[in-house]
Amino acid sequence: RKIRSSLYLITILVLILTGWYIFFKTNIEHPELIQKQDLIQSFQQYRYIKFEGVDFQDLLAIIKGTIGQNLQIRITHDPQTKKSLVAVNYTEWDFPKIIDISKARGRNPSKKYAYVDYQYNDQLSTNTRSFLSLCAQAGRTGRKVVRPFVKQTKLSSDQSWFLLETYYDVKQLDGLLAAAGYATLVDTAEYLKECPPNSPDHVSVHFIDNSQSSMGFTKANLRLKEDYYKAILKNTTQKGWTECTFLDRARKRIPGKQFCVNGDIIKDWKVFEKDIVKNEKCLNIFIWRGIEVHVYDYRLKFSEDGMKYSSIDLAYALRPGQSVINEVERFAKEALAENYIAVYVRSEFMLREFSMDYLRNCIDLVLEVLVALKSTTGLSHVFVATDMGDYGSAWLVRYRHMEHLDGNFFKLIHDHIVEKSQGMTYNPASHVQDRGVIALVDLTLISRAQYLISAGKGTFQEWIGAKFLENHRNEAQLWSKITVCT
Numbered sequence: 001r002k003i004r005s006s007l008y009l010i011t012i013l014v015l016i017l018t019g020w021y022i023f024f025k026t027n028i029e030h031p032e033l034i035q036k037q038d039l040i041q042s043f044q045q046y047r048y049i050k051f052e053g054v055d056f057q058d059l060l061a062i063i064k065g066t067i068g069q070n071l072q073i074r075i076t077h078d079p080q081t082k083k084s085l086v087a088v089n090y091t092e093w094d095f096p097k098i099i100d101i102s103k104a105r106g107r108n109p110s111k112k113y114a115y116v117d118y119q120y121n122d123q124l125s126t127n128t129r130s131f132l133s134l135c136a137q138a139g140r141t142g143r144k145v146v147r148p149f150v151k152q153t154k155l156s157s158d159q160s161w162f163l164l165e166t167y168y169d170v171k172q173l174d175g176l177l178a179a180a181g182y183a184t185l186v187d188t189a190e191y192l193k194e195c196p197p198n199s200p201d202h203v204s205v206h207f208i209d210n211s212q213s214s215m216g217f218t219k220a221n222l223r224l225k226e227d228y229y230k231a232i233l234k235n236t237t238q239k240g241w242t243e244c245t246f247l248d249r250a251r252k253r254i255p256g257k258q259f260c261v262n263g264d265i266i267k268d269w270k271v272f273e274k275d276i277v278k279n280e281k282c283l284n285i286f287i288w289r290g291i292e293v294h295v296y297d298y299r300l301k302f303s304e305d306g307m308k309y310s311s312i313d314l315a316y317a318l319r320p321g322q323s324v325i326n327e328v329e330r331f332a333k334e335a336l337a338e339n340y341i342a343v344y345v346r347s348e349f350m351l352r353e354f355s356m357d358y359l360r361n362c363i364d365l366v367l368e369v370l371v372a373l374k375s376t377t378g379l380s381h382v383f384v385a386t387d388m389g390d391y392g393s394a395w396l397v398r399y400r401h402m403e404h405l406d407g408n409f410f411k412l413i414h415d416h417i418v419e420k421s422q423g424m425t426y427n428p429a430s431h432v433q434d435r436g437v438i439a440l441v442d443l444t445l446i447s448r449a450q451y452l453i454s455a456g457k458g459t460f461q462e463w464i465g466a467k468f469l470e471n472h473r474n475e476a477q478l479w480s481k482i483t484v485c486t
Helices: 002-028 036-044 056-064 124-140 170-180 188-194 212-222 226-235 269-277 311-317 322-335 348-353 356-377 394-402 409-421 435-447 459-471
Strands: 070-077 084-091 113-116 144-146 149-151 154-156 202-208 241-243 257-262 282-285 341-345 382-386 451-455 480-484
Touching (some): 070 356, 113 124, 124 170, 202 226, 311 459, 322 435, 341 356, 341 409, 348 394, 356 409, 356 451, 382 409, 435 459, 451 459, 459 480
Parallel strands (some): 341 451
Antiparallel strands (some): 241 257
16 A cells, blocks of 8 residues: 555656646747756867868867967858868958057147037947047047046946046047047036037037937937938938927927938038038037948948048057056956966857857867967966856847847856866956946956957957057067957
8 A cells, every 4th residue: 555655656746747847848948048068068069070171180280380370260161061161261460550649749729519418329349439430520620529437338428427537548548539630538527618508509419310220219219209200311311411409308408509410411520510510619419329330320421531540540559547457457466377378259249140059169169279279388377258258248138038048048158168268257356347347357358368369250359359469569479369250
């Protein structure tokens, strides 16, 4: 009887567990959800055998020959067999421009200003480029630009945020702006003194175009209906602009001259100044979106042709602020050797343009390259940074929700890279919570490495490469830069 009861209970328990498992598989677990064990296996299965055209010994020989060179390793596919192949090629060094600020001349004082209301709405590297591109355009017509505040990688006019010097060496920045012929930066106090809210000298501008990004932002932040937005856009098609009486209401100031400007039509800053702003003293821009038209459709089309240095040149030349340097020195002293290898993986654009399988393949290839580089150089210290950790890409959070992935999905991939590389990651001090500061610390630590392996692409990736090359421009020691999956 006892045996029969025990068998009965065991049977019931098995049925309950089986039912729970089936329910979990069909109702909770997303088909693409990879738990930690499966995740690790999904990477390990590619090691040494996935890529044709190169094995580990071949890779080792390639890495030995790459010291002091710029090596690119890409994953391609055989058009007939559809199998993954590895393509290797060497490229010329593309060192960032040297901007000599010691010879920068003082500029004539101006009494015209450009003030941006809304935060630069991207990630740190693009936000910085956008800000500098405004300084470039404003400098063409002698305007000063009001110095923004910073917080969590954003730039804004919000005075409750941190000073710009939290991110950047503002004294050096002023020198760069002067050397490039860009606008001078001024504090908010000067702007408010020269452009009080009740001044008749204000012109408020909002750039619009036919993109979904422009319409979505304008509708959400200015509380407009879609039909109204489309009517305004239509009104801009003849001249490139139209009056927009709702701007100053949104800005909570006394109404002045207000225009919606079609960014697809008005592409010359001097035309913008002459025909729309009419060189008024106080120019207020609701949101400045930058000018990199090859990246997203909602950028403005102003050109930097004829300028001595581009806004990207200035971005690459920028030095981090003292608070960033202090944190870099603290961590390097505590955790890093004098010479080390840096590994940086940027997953966002791999997922935007390819797939999760492509990301896995690239990470596996990075780890193979790292093993070969360690063997070649004898270095064992590795610094790892990715956009998948605790302070990584906000886009990945949206992607994770969209694909119904587990909350730790990308963190597990990040941890896997750290574990397999036997590396270490930057651990912020307790007082460092700002994602912009953390990104700049990572950037600086990566650029100081003796060897760099980077995977993926994007503006932050380009920034890392430029800073690394700048640090090694005149260095006699052996070093190399290896890019994977770009």
